[in-house]
Amino acid sequence: MKIKNAVALVTGANRGLGKAFAEKLLAGGAKKVYAAARNPSAITIAGVAEIKLDITKPEEVAAAAKACGDVTLLVNNAGIARGSGFLGEKSIANARAEIETNYFGPLAMSRAFAPVLAANGGGAIINVLSVLSWISLPGGGTYCASKSAAWSLTNGLRLELRAQGTQVVALHVGLMDTDMARDIPGEKSNPLDVVRQVLKALEAGKEEVLADETTRQVKKGLSAEPGVYLVAASG
Ligand SMILES: NC(=O)c1ccc[n+]([C@@H]2O[C@H](COP(=O)([O-])OP(=O)(O)OC[C@H]3O[C@@H](n4cnc5c(N)ncnc54)[C@H](OP(=O)(O)O)[C@@H]3O)[C@@H](O)[C@H]2O)c1
Known part of the structure; x- marks a missing residue:
């Protein structure tokens, strides 16, 4: 699909990658960009339509779909990472919170907006x-599981939405220079560069973006023995 004249809704648009999406969509000629955030007063982008939206709250998701009936592009960006392994004292609570936001959030948003997109x-x-949709890391396993679930959701949505002509794009990316990765050492992608790649792929009709070298290497290595994944990710 084309960005020019698109009407986009971006979740978690107040900072990080979501903010970069909203800015680039506007700059690329989108007719309207709904910048959605739990706290709309945190949105700092000129020219967007602000929406209050916590993707884990069904009533707010339903209200957003009702208020934004002209949307042609939904960007399920909002996410959380609790930095939690599977065996810690708070692992179950962390896993539930991450699944709620990273899996049920995009699921609820996609269900609410599928009829809008069709119309x-x-x-x-x-x-x-x-990249952690495909591999797990010690100390971050519960996040990885939630992103695996979101990958499966993406694959399923793509099949179910094909009949109504909705293009479903998966963005896989490693570390990006945002608050989420602030305390994690390593090379980080610039969110604006990641968005540029995604929007180019969207316009070219593609369904998957592998935004950095680590991500491309990990995907290539998926047929290897499980233990090798970790080496690929940290190398
Ligand atoms: N940074 C990385 O290295 C990296 C790598 C791979 C993938 N990702 C993914 O990239 C996406 C964007 O993350 P980021 O790096 O930009 O992180 P970030 O700077 O921490 O931003 C996360 C955004 O999600 C919003 N959010 C969290 N829970 C929400 C909810 N329940 N409802 C609505 N909004 C919610 C946050 O809003 P508040 O300001 O209200 O908290 C914030 O706007 C996430 O899906 C993340 O998993 C990040």
């Missing part, structure tokens, strides 16, 4: 996933 000609959904 507006099909449009597209971009789901922000991770």
